Amino acid sequence: MKQTLTQSMAWLHTWGGLLFGWLLFAIFLTGSLAVFDQEIDHWMQPEIKQASVSNAQAVEHAVAYLQRQHANASAWNISLPSERMPALRVTVGDRRSGISTYLDPLTGEPLVVRDTAGGTFFFRFHYSLSMPRNPGIWIVGLAAMAMLVALISGIIIHKKFFKEFFTFRPNKAQRSWLDAHNASAVLLLPFHLMITYTGLSIFALIYMPAALDSLYKGDFETFYREHIEVMEEPRQAQTHPAPLTPLTPLAPLLAQAEARMGPLSGVVIEHPGRSDAHIEMRRVLGNRIALTKGHNMVFDGVTGELLAGPPELRPSVLAQRVMFGLHFAQFGGYPMRWLYFVCGVLSSAMIATGLVLFTVKRRRKYASESRLGQQLYRLVESLNVAVISGLAVACIGLLWLNRLLPVELAQRAGWEVRGFFAIWLLSLLHAWLRPRLQAWREQLSLAAVLCLGLPLLSVISDGQAWGDSMRLWLEVTVVALGLLLAWSVWRLHQPQVQHSERRVRHAQAQVN
Amino acid sequence: MSKAGETTQAWPICSRVLAGLLGGYVFTYALTAALAQLLPLDRVDALLIASLLSFIVYTLVILWAFAARSAWCAWVVVPAAAPLALIGFWPHLLERLA
Numbered sequence: 001m002k003q004t005l006t007q008s009m010a011w012l013h014t015w016g017g018l019l020f021g022w023l024l025f026a027i028f029l030t031g032s033l034a035v036f037d038q039e040i041d042h043w044m045q046p047e048i049k050q051a052s053v054s055n056a057q058a059v060e061h062a063v064a065y066l067q068r069q070h071a072n073a074s075a076w077n078i079s080l081p082s083e084r085m086p087a088l089r090v091t092v093g094d095r096r097s098g099i100s101t102y103l104d105p106l107t108g109e110p111l112v113v114r115d116t117a118g119g120t121f122f123f124r125f126h127y128s129l130s131m132p133r134n135p136g137i138w139i140v141g142l143a144a145m146a147m148l149v150a151l152i153s154g155i156i157i158h159k160k161f162f163k164e165f166f167t168f169r170p171n172k173a174q175r176s177w178l179d180a181h182n183a184s185a186v187l188l189l190p191f192h193l194m195i196t197y198t199g200l201s202i203f204a205l206i207y208m209p210a211a212l213d214s215l216y217k218g219d220f221e222t223f224y225r226e227h228i229e230v231m232e233e234p235r236q237a238q239t240h241p242a243p244l245t246p247l248t249p250l251a252p253l254l255a256q257a258e259a260r261m262g263p264l265s266g267v268v269i270e271h272p273g274r275s276d277a278h279i280e281m282r283r284v285l286g287n288r289i290a291l292t293k294g295h296n297m298v299f300d301g302v303t304g305e306l307l308a309g310p311p312e313l314r315p316s317v318l319a320q321r322v323m324f325g326l327h328f329a330q331f332g333g334y335p336m337r338w339l340y341f342v343c344g345v346l347s348s349a350m351i352a353t354g355l356v357l358f359t360v361k362r363r364r365k366y367a368s369e370s371r372l373g374q375q376l377y378r379l380v381e382s383l384n385v386a387v388i389s390g391l392a393v394a395c396i397g398l399l400w401l402n403r404l405l406p407v408e409l410a411q412r413a414g415w416e417v418r419g420f421f422a423i424w425l426l427s428l429l430h431a432w433l434r435p436r437l438q439a440w441r442e443q444l445s446l447a448a449v450l451c452l453g454l455p456l457l458s459v460i461s462d463g464q465a466w467g468d469s470m471r472l473w474l475e476v477t478v479v480a481l482g483l484l485l486a487w488s489v490w491r492l493h494q495p496q497v498q499h500s501e502r503r504v505r506h507a508q509a510q511v512n
Numbered sequence: 513m514s515k516a517g518e519t520t521q522a523w524p525i526c527s528r529v530l531a532g533l534l535g536g537y538v539f540t541y542a543l544t545a546a547l548a549q550l551l552p553l554d555r556v557d558a559l560l561i562a563s564l565l566s567f568i569v570y571t572l573v574i575l576w577a578f579a580a581r582s583a584w585c586a587w588v589v590v591p592a593a594a595p596l597a598l599i600g601f602w603p604h605l606l607e608r609l610a
């Protein structure tokens with residue numbers, strides 16, 4: 001096939017990058033948005049007001065409501081308001097599949113909150129493309145492997161690694177695209193490698209179960225019990241259900257758990273009001289870098305005695321959890337979130353410039369190609385437009401749908417998601433039908449207009465002028481992104497002119 | 513690159529893609545299993561280390577499939593996987609035979 005290592009790696013980088021680039025762009029962009037998933041969730045539920053209450057007060061309200069309405073439930077789950085998400089939510093039964101109710105944290109009265117896909121949608125799309133879980137995470141895993149291969153092959157072909165680090169030649173068409181691609185790739189190389197590798201590590205045992213098969217005969221349960229010192233098994237009651245016994249006061253337990261683990265995210269009460277009640281205090285993810293999901297404190301629900309504390313992790317497990325934590329970006333508060341967001345957007349831009357570079361490089365050559373070749377090339381151009389600018393339209397479109405769809409619509413969250421995909425599909429059709437530059441311009445303009453108009457939409461639909469500082473921040477950020485998009489539209493009008501002007505000036509300079 | 517050149521290249525390229533993706537996966541699977549058995553550590557630690565390293569191995573094998581001098585060379589990883597799989601699963605094998 002190819003003679004030299006550089007040539008074969010260039011081939012792999014180009015075609016592998018093209019085939020997976022579209023998917024990777026979507027994964028990276030939604031991943032960047034998912035950094036602010038709870039903030040977007042909050043924006044998408046305007047019925048919930050910002051309020052500051054202590055955890056003890058919020059829990060008191062929640063328990064009073066649950067005792068009134070769901071005294072016989074098998075379990076109560078209370079999600080506490082936080083800096084990122086001022087909602088107090090109670091779920092009856094299983095934490096993931098049970099029925100949730102939002103409460104006013106100040107009064108404990110139930111709130112009617114619209115059903116929405118929320119910022120959680122971006123998170124779900126990021127790791128499973130919003131597909132059924134297993135096929136979704138396998139496709140995302142394959143794309144992540146492609147990213148790793150593209151990064152390493154990219155380093156191999158990029159010989160003047162450090163020299164070109166400082167090279168940028170603006171307004172030089174293809175050279176500029178290449179420089180932008182190289183600069184964003186090299187500058188953030190540690191981030192690209194880290195985020196891709198840690199992403200793969202999260203589902204490592206699903207993607208590569210070899211060691212599990214070899215050492216545990218594929219028995220994940222046994223491994224799971226061995227790898228973390230497991231909390232005490234809940235005591236089984238003699239009779240079912242166990243006799244009624246009042247619940248221990250929660251305020252002292254909250255204080256004890258907060259002192260030991262830091263900020264709390266919620267409380268789970270199993271068998272509330274029975275003699276075999278258990279209380280689990282869940283900590284906020286991100287009290288430390290290592291992702292500590294499920295490592296919480298458990299108390300006896302009657303005596304308030306501590307049954308199990310957060311387990312000590314062995315070094316190998318801690319290393320694995322730190323890798324998860326580095327990917328989930330729950331640590332370090334808002335400065336760290338912004339850093340991840342900016343890096344994620346730049347990664348997306350790096351992938352996008354690579355995709356554009358592919359077409360810019362071949363534009364002249366394909367003019368002399370056969371009909372089939374030209375059609376394929378046109379498809380690549382259209383997919384570039386639809387995936388890059390079309391996805392931007394669909395993402396901001398999801399926020400618009402959240403305010404435009406009727407609040408009482410049945411399965412509203414599902415319609416928001418369908419709307420998102422419908423917009424995305426339409427953008428592909430539009431990109432196919434319109435001439436290339438027009439398609440870019442029109443879709444980017446639409447995305448910019450939707451971004452810039454978002455504060456207006458929220459004022460009109462919510463009837464309150466930016467009373468909520470969290471929603472205001474989100475809208476300010478979206479407007480800033482809108483300005484960035486508008487700038488890119490403006491740039492699209494410029495290059496031809498500037499390019500020739502520059503050439504003339506350059507020629508004159510040489511003459512002089 | 514002429515059109516004829518592209519068609520004659522199609523098969524070697526398909527072969528390399530398959531060698532990298534599938535052959536590479538088989539090799540990585542076997543190597544990870546072997547490493548898990550051979551690491552002189554607790555089985556929890558051995559499992560995590562071997563599993564977390566597997567993606568580096570897989571990446572390198574895919575790169576090898578495209579860097580190899582001929583399309584046939586790219587497939588070398590598959591026979592290489594056999595002895596590794598034997599190491600990785602010899603306890604299972606002994607159990608079967610006993």
